[in-house]
Amino acid sequence: MILFDQVSKRYPGGNEALSNVNFHLRQGEMAFLTGHSGAGKSTLLKLIALIERTTTGNVIIGGKNLHKVSRHTLPYLRRNMGIIFQDYQLLYDRTVFDNVALPLIISGFSSREVKKRVHAALDKVGLLRYEKKYPVTLSGGEQQRVSIARAVVNKPALLLADEPTGNLDPDLSLEIMNLFMAFNQVGVTVLIATHDIPLIKQLDKRIVHLEHGQLLTVEEN
Amino acid sequence: MILFDQVSKRYPGGNEALSNVNFHLRQGEMAFLTGHSGAGKSTLLKLIALIERTTTGNVIIGGKNLHKVSRHTLPYLRRNMGIIFQDYQLLYDRTVFDNVALPLIISGFSSREVKKRVHAALDKVGLLRYEKKYPVTLSGGEQQRVSIARAVVNKPALLLADEPTGNLDPDLSLEIMNLFMAFNQVGVTVLIATHDIPLIKQLDKRIVHLEHGQLLTVEEN
Amino acid sequence: MAGQSSGTESQVQLRQLRPSFSSRFKEFFIRHLQVFFYSLGLLSRTPFSTLLTAASLGIALALPAGLYVILDHAKQLSGDFDSINQISLFMKQDVSTQAIERLQKKLNAWPEIAQVKHIDRAAALKEFQENSGFGDALKALKANPLPHLLIVYPSLTHNEPEQINRLLADLKKLPEVDLVQLDIQWLQRLYAIIHIAQRGIFIIGALLALAVLLIIGNTIRLAIENRRSEIVVMKLIGATDSFIRRPFLYTGFWYGLFGSLIAILLVNLSLLMISNPLTHLSSLYNNSKLFSLGLMGVNTSLTLLVSGCVLGWLGARMAVGRHLKEIEPK
């Protein structure tokens, strides 16, 4: 599903954020991405979501070389991905419901379908009672869960998460991880960047470790 | 230094975020604030920083009842506090140096003094080499550390931190906590909201636990 | 449709989430209607700033519209003004009254001439005595020294300076005519003034049209800048450019609409404010309707409304087009 072939990424500033990364995540697989602050985890995820482009090497998603994706088809590709960002990326002038509904509205779902799915997604992250509130009136962890709900509402084929439990307490973190595992159970490919080593040690999944932009260990379970 | 006297906070939406909280943090003391997502940790810190006002009860900081602080004197009070926000609150159109220098410039320090202090603060969080970069070109954890540097650059009497290690790896988290402890050693009062229970268990400091807006246990060490 | 497949299948494939044509068609109008009212709702949430923007547009639109109203009226008016042009034909002393009446008929048939008036010698002396200011002095005259006079009014389609000059030449060739006179200077001055006014109005009009585009473009640009993070988020979750663009275009439309409504209000208020002195001026020309402008006509108002909306939409289109590509998630 995700194939990194000798990928390097150098930012205009001069940093080599990723150097010669080779890595394959099969369809339906789930993996954790770890590494120190600034190791290149977010950069790796951004390459998959086409927020950044590689400097050298190829990224191939579902058989599609991302070099060949044009500006015009990019939106349709992104609709296949549920992305949870390190900084949430919510719209602060829309309600929680509207935020979560956005990916469905963009894809042209009917209002009835939108309502049903948004409620289901909010229920999964435990925020159904907040659907009419605005993001600013939520706590940090609650906002993080809204962004999780938005990422999964569309039932994407690929789920990318950058530090999805950074602002959650240990109990809730486990709950959210279980949610991701449940998605993985029904065939969704999942890749999660995280610092929460104790938590993922329990979960018996593959761990990809980055250090200064280089893929050091690929622990297979 | 910080005295909460029967403090309740109800947001316009109707939520009682804090109910009848009584709590005293002596000058030079250091404490951790824990609790589930939405427990009211950020709310408590916001009351101290006068970002929100209490619904009932009094908050007294350094002998000053915050009810009596006018719009006009508020800025001067805030200059005594170093605040680290859950969402960093950096200025994205200024360099790292300029971001960290801001509290000093506001207080009218001379350029030479500003430069000296900013370099010292950036050095403490390990980001000296990034001083000329813009925050968007930093990783999540690096941005978090910039906000920490900004909070301590002014050598404030009171340090408030909301989830300061949410995006940091375990090693770096410990390092930052040690930095806070070093500040505490020289007399700075420190209050930190965090989810990282394993980390703070090691640190042998007072832990304040919130549950649904109520102060449940105050573990003294 | 794609995307509605149930979550129970064991393998989820990458899908081309491009909706089918029929469903797109079905949802098309609903979506547009939603955005139509959504953008109105956004504006109404900040009524003060919406009003500010619409007012600046209104002023910018009001000025060319007001100028147009006045210019339009001036065109009709020029007909009345041109009747000031009259050519006096002084007959030779020995031409008989019958010959003059024949000549009058003949001239009346010329296409260049609207009307010919005959002033009898005796009547002319009387008029001259009354109007020249030499009244008493001329009463002393024994014989009538005045010739017969034909006053020729050129037709409205032939009152350009060169046409008048040609007519004058033709009239001079008539055997019965002793002298042809026209206050050509007055005509030249009038045309020079009209020329200046036209150029001035052209300059002001061009400047103001530019101002409207600038103001709308600028407003939309700042609105986009303001919603930069929203655009980034939209792009991140897979919105197409046209989807993102739509609310901005409707916002431009609404600004244009409100702006032109304010412009109509301003123009009519201004017209009311100058109607009093205009009536006074008209009465000095013994024609109370001569300069009266009235209010803006329905057609002009509609034109203004439509062009306001189109300009708003265009300004938004330009601003969005320029900026949408620049704003990319990082």
Place this chain on the structure above:
Amino acid sequence: MAGQSSGTESQVQLRQLRPSFSSRFKEFFIRHLQVFFYSLGLLSRTPFSTLLTAASLGIALALPAGLYVILDHAKQLSGDFDSINQISLFMKQDVSTQAIERLQKKLNAWPEIAQVKHIDRAAALKEFQENSGFGDALKALKANPLPHLLIVYPSLTHNEPEQINRLLADLKKLPEVDLVQLDIQWLQRLYAIIHIAQRGIFIIGALLALAVLLIIGNTIRLAIENRRSEIVVMKLIGATDSFIRRPFLYTGFWYGLFGSLIAILLVNLSLLMISNPLTHLSSLYNNSKLFSLGLMGVNTSLTLLVSGCVLGWLGARMAVGRHLKEIEPK
């Protein structure tokens, strides 16, 4: 100063971090200078949008400035125009040439009168014969039926309609005068037109002054909206309102400055564009300088620059004042 205490003391107390007066004074100019150039730097980072905003301001400023230039010139011109007002005094037939010359001297001393011209009976007949169009006809006259004529030019300080009327009454009382004549209608028409023009210019000027304030206020408002998060951060770390306000005020100032520079450019270009037809018009009045406007004077340009900057600063002040209180950290 406070805040510079070393970190080695064992107890850190809450401080009143209000800097001392002397250090504030010392830093005051440096800070202002820094913000002055900082705000310019901010604008120069987005040259295109800065230009757009400055251009809309420029247009809005150019129109009243251009009107002012024309109006100012028209005031000087009205002197020339008023010389069109001339009063003809027809003497009684039996008044001697000496008596008329005495009268001429007497009238010349009146403050209401600028100049008195004597037209001799014989010269008058000749002029009449040449200009009246009745030339040949009048050659038949045996005796000169015309009286002596004095032409009175009212002084520029006495050419209001009521003053002219009073002068006419006085002139009629003179024993030597047979008849007094003035084309009072022309005067009335002129004043009616001037009245309308004044009202029109007042309306346009008021609208445009409003437009300038609206555009600047709006631009600054959107700029503030755009930098909402910056303001929040500033407030969070203890910046005073005046500190936060300063860069916005300087931004307003820069916009005003650039806007008025563009306005000066536009006005001068427009003046050049209408200078040709104006010269043509002037030549029709046998006075090539009569209507020539030239370029904008140094004084007018400076006034425009200063008022642009002040308006920019004011618009920013209003917008910031309104919005700074609303934007609070949450």
